[in-house]
Amino acid sequence: MRKTFGEHAAKYTAGHVERYAWAGCAVVAPVFAMASDVGPHRVWGWVAGAGYAVAAFLTSGSGPRRAARAVAVLGAVVVPLVCLVVAGLGQSEVAVVERSGRLLLTTGSPYVTAPTAVGDFNPYLPGMALFGMLPGDARWWLGGAFVAALAGAGLRRARLLACPLVALPLAVGGTDLPVTGLMCLGVSLAGRGRPGRAGLALGVAAALKWTAWPALPVALALVAVRRGGRPALRCAAVGVSTATAAVLPFALADPSAFHRNVVAFPLGLTATPSPAASPLPGRLLASHVPGGSVIALVLLCVGALLIALSLAVRPPGTVRAAGVRLALGLGLATALMPATRFGYLVYPLVLGVLAYQSAGGRGTADIPSVPSAPSAPSVPSVPSVPFVDKAAIA
Template identity: 80%
Template sequence: MAKRRERYVRDIRYAARERYVWAGCAVVALMLALASDLGPHRVWGVVAGAGYAVAAVLACGARSRPAARVAAVAGAVVVPLVSLVTAGLGQLEVTVVERSGQLLLTTGSPYVTAPAAVAEFNPYLPGMALFGVLPGDARWWLGGAFVAALAAAGLYRAWLLACPLVALPLAVGGIDLPVVGLMCLGIVLAGQGRPGRAGLALGAAAALKWTAWPALPVVLALIAVRQGGRPALRYAAVALSTATAAVLPFVFANPSGFYRSVVAFPLGLTDTTSPAASPLPGHLLATYVPGGKVIALVLLAVSALLVAVSLVVRPPGTARAAAARLALGLGLATALMPATRFGYLVYPLVLGAVAYRMPRRGSATATPVALSREKALV
């Protein structure tokens, strides 16, 4: 009887916390709907706000918490995604991916040789164009790849999908989601002692976007500590050969287009500037402080150097530690980049959630868990 009462009290406390979490998400969604000048964001904010509100009401009962999570996922992901796809609304990122897929099929290269307008730039690596080759709206495939990667890693969580930082890109864009999903899968596979499969997953992520590349040395350090030099070399060979095979042919096929879109545009070296300008510290420094862009880049380089040194001085010994180290590094990079956006916070969020779900010591395997386009912000 006493244990049953303790369990009931614990469930009531969890329900109260979850109720406040969903209520807070509803406020965030509605604030985005009021503040954003992007149509898809406003649609998502209104629909998701209603879904979160329903979830908050359902979470009032301890036994209704699963129903609350279902309502949150349906209201924040499924309904707005279907609505936006049906209406043909989404961020320009989706159009960029779909057009790059068509260019790949027709010209053999996913890049425009001399891009001029923002919509003509494709700042992603060639692997991302595959999502534009597949039929239908690219968001179905981008989101599906993310969910499949988390499921393969044993890290699927309803509350993670319903989190605004994940639910919003799932509905309006989703470019970063398959990247971080494959990164999580690679870390989990490395922790399970599967260096070849980890290299394949992280090599595939590295073929999609530059943001996956910091994961390569972190996981290399993890495998070297846990398994030794030979497995680490096997991992590195698989990861680098996978990424190189996916990227290098397109560099040679259209070097000018690749450089202008993938290198010059994100670094602000073209006449057309990236609209990725969320008010994070790096952007604020670059905009309002004399010489702020240089200061932000120096801080970014210092933070990257410190993380690299930490891999040598104190390499991660578990997948949990590797995910946490990578989350910290990408969180600092997101905060300090001169051209950045809030959407990049999905990396430290998902990687942090992965670290949280892993055991602290011993085996690093994942613990099973329950249950019109707008301007691009690349």
């Protein structure tokens, strides 16, 4: 009776928390629409706000929370995505990806040699251009890759897809989503003892954006702790060779264009300022402090060194530990980059969810690690005890 009461109380409390969460999103989304000067963002804010409000109403009743979550995903992702695609509206990233795909098909390179305007720059690594080569709007492929990677990692939560930090880029176009999904998949595979597949997933992610590269050393440390040095080397070989094969030919073909587009521009080191200008510490330093860009880059390097030192001193032994380490590192990078935006917070958010779910043991539990010490001598078996039915004795 006590356990049943506790379960009911927990379910009641979770329902209240979820209702307040949807209600909060129903307020935040329209406020975001009123504050933003980007057309697709305003469309998303008003449509998503209505979807969140309906989800909050359904959660307050006696209906299943699963229906409320489905409504939240429908209102915050599906409906605004379809409306924006039909209207031909999208975030600037969509146009960049689609143009890079066309350039790759026509010129053999996804980069403009001498970019001048913001629209000329392509800050992504060459693998991202593949999404622009596929038929239809690039958002379908970017979002589909994200959802498929999350499913492979065992993250099948509608609440995650409906979260504003995820739902907004799904609808308006976000290039960080497939990168985040592949990072989660790679770390999850590393925890399951599949170093080759983990290296492949992380190598593909590293061919899309620089932000995926920190996941490689974290996954290698995880594999080394759980499986040993040889599997870790296999993971490293697959991951590095995959990323190198996708990136190096374009870097060597036109080093100047590659540097301007994917190194200098994202770091805010070109004459053309990056539109990634959210008021986070790195951006504020670069804008208001003399030599602030250099200071921000130094702090970014110090943060990276501290994370690397933590991997050497205390390497992660579980998916949860690896997810926390990555979430912390990318959260610091988001805060300290000179050219940054709030949308990059999707990295620590999704990786944090991976760590949380791994700790709960639902879908992403680690497999037992292989012991490195010799097996202990066998212990003589204990004679079996006949089963006694206590109910029959009573």
